[in-house]
Amino acid sequence: MPLLLVDDDQDIRSLLVDLLSLDGFKVDEAENGLVALGKLADNQYQLILLDVMMPVMNGIETLKEIRKCYNTPVLMLTARGDDLDRIQGLELGADDYLAKPFNDRELLARIKAILRRTDSSFTVGTRHIVNFEGFVLNTATKQASYNGQDLDLTTTEFGCLELIIANLNQTVSKDDLSMKVLGRTLSPFDRSIDMHMSNLRKKLPPRENGDLWFRTLRGRGYAMFSDEFCDRHGDNAANENHGGGG
Template sequence: MSNRILIVDDESLLVKGLKYSLEQDGYETDAAYDGIEALKKWKEGEFNLIILDLMLPGMDGLEVCQRIREKSEIPIIMLTAKGEDMNKILGLEYGADDYLTKPFNILELKARIKAIFRRVNSKNTRNGEQIIKVDDFTINTLGRKITVKGREINLTAKEFDLFLLLATNPGKVFNREELLEIIWGYEYFGDLRTVDVHIRRLREKIEQNSSQAEYILTKWGVGYYFRGKTEQ
């Protein structure tokens, strides 16, 4: 069965072009033209990825993304006509997996879609340990959940991937370029602050005091690393 993609944008010509191009590559597509319709179709359909415009009538893309994230980890690529960095970062903070600024190259969009599906398929077929214990954390790699001292932490797909990578490589410093390439699954040409945003959100969820992190630390001028208690 081919992967199904929901395209959400109020520009009918753009939607028509995306549908045609993606279907030529073997994807099944459906479309929604406002935020409310997008939520309705997402709830009723079985999709593998959502392409979601930021500016939508009725309900904007950020709210749609947030509502979907409350129930699902389905990959979301955010589209925005705005060039300001904060809009891109805000989209990622709300749980989007990636973003593209309009106008964009369809080949770049296809490359990112393929990278996301490769990553998802790799996780689904990975033969690894289901339960990993690291310090105060219990990581369920198949259920993609973590708990700290018995308390379950709700992470987005990217936050989970970042935490798993760092926690299972304690003491190893990853620079932002490495994290983008490993977690996003391709050579990433976007804003390096994407990593900083995800690390900050992750700290807010797992640290008792995110301004005085105990676990995910910064190696100034280099990158980020996980410090277990045995290393303190």
């Protein structure tokens, strides 16, 4: 499947198509959000590269429409220093963002990092199903359900949940989440992981025992505790052993 590049600047599109083609990617182009949505209706894409500043329909509006119907990974291309666009994009389900102007190698690295966690053809290892207290995670298709109900997670949200379940009853640091899920080191003031975890928390149904699915451990990261762990140690023990949080 090709990538979809959405940018109103013809010169930038041409440069990026040449760059991506040299690395073996096929690329479809769209000059604005409306054209992109039309292409999405007729084609399947591995990834969407979505510029924010565009006429007709900007990137934020386009992302809203994309997420109504598609879970296709989205890499937002934002103006450098425009925190609002980045935060909005992450809140709406973008998988990652990259500020313009960007280094060609960093763009390729971000694309490949997203594809490694979203496309089974980029993944090394055995396909398998993860089961945990009503959750079923299909690591091949990146789909998650709870008690048979699809959770409609983005691939990045899926990656966060998968990593936290894999480290049950232990703290997973934001640095680990950023490196293993986003494929990059966590830079100072980077709120990407916080936003993805916030979105994930909103999508998870209430836990049957009334407890939180996972805890935010201030200054440390996140932890998910099994029912068995909570029954054995109690809520206070979990707080003492892992630093508290809510």
